[in-house]
Amino acid sequence: MSVTKSKGERTRQRIVERAADVMSVRGYSATSMADLARETGLEKGSLYNHFDSKEALALAAFEYSVALVGRRFDEALAGQERAIDRLRAIVGVFRSLADAPPLPGGDPVLNMAIESDDAYPALLERAQVAMTSWQKLIGKAAKEGVVSGELRPEVNPRELASIITSTLEGAVMMSKLFRDPIHMRWAVDHLMAYLDSLVVAGRA
């Protein structure tokens, strides 16, 4: 197996990356294959050589976007052993996401969750899968924290994951709406203080 990508693979990758940027700003349904042809400088036929449909391309762009954001979390979590530190690292990533977003249109899962409806079941399903895996990342750390005695025993891991996610995703929206990262900073500070309040005395 060769480690270098073929020309076709490189073209495909270039289409996916450009589509991820464009669709992140403009939305999946509002972006046409003609838009993407113009943005990539390719013929529409060339796009269809790589993707059977706009939906197939949208899915590939979404998966790429989710992986791009996921890498930030992997980096932040590397070397964090204690559950409470993992939770703080997850929340803290959003500070950097607000200051230096990996995609121009913000969080792909949030965008997809808002945009997708019953007309795009495949896209909706992928957004649910991505959000569920993110919920599990937080829930698992919370559960470990309860088991290890770092977090108070009444902490409900699923509930904590939901509250953290709601607060941060809402702050992504607010920062995007007002073009002002202050909303994310306030949300992160609030959650850090909330996490502190869940830590068993002497385990911070």
Add this chain to the structure above:
Amino acid sequence: MSVTKSKGERTRQRIVERAADVMSVRGYSATSMADLARETGLEKGSLYNHFDSKEALALAAFEYSVALVGRRFDEALAGQERAIDRLRAIVGVFRSLADAPPLPGGDPVLNMAIESDDAYPALLERAQVAMTSWQKLIGKAAKEGVVSGELRPEVNPRELASIITSTLEGAVMMSKLFRDPIHMRWAVDHLMAYLDSLVVAGRA
């Protein structure tokens, strides 16, 4: 002046109400005038008799949607004199919005904030105006609470308004994504407890 609406005004109103429902689910940019003609059972020409452009119709549908949601807040705030009770009422409205949404696609401001980008400056501006007025409603109650001594003096009204909004709007998104109002219930419970923590002892 007659209090009954002319046929033209009734038709206009019917278009706006139907457009608000459809665009709330499908998005403003993904909904075409042809879609709205089909949904209202009118000719496209008839839509253009009432609205110069899809953007003009989208703006009218957005204003109507914001007013529809705003009425829930007016009802909840009626008779609430103390600042802390006003804050609790505002947060509590979201429970009923999750259980019985006034629009099928959820919060119009959230949808507009996510969907609108530099391609739709007028829509983005309206979303900012609507969100700012909502922030002021919360911020004003918080400020009154600090002045009256109900809330702790270190409470920052703008920050509190931002945290409440982020948490609730994020929970709207989560409940919509998973078709499960539990996320909204957790968010509301979390914020009610947070508000309790800001109340000066003896003033709850």
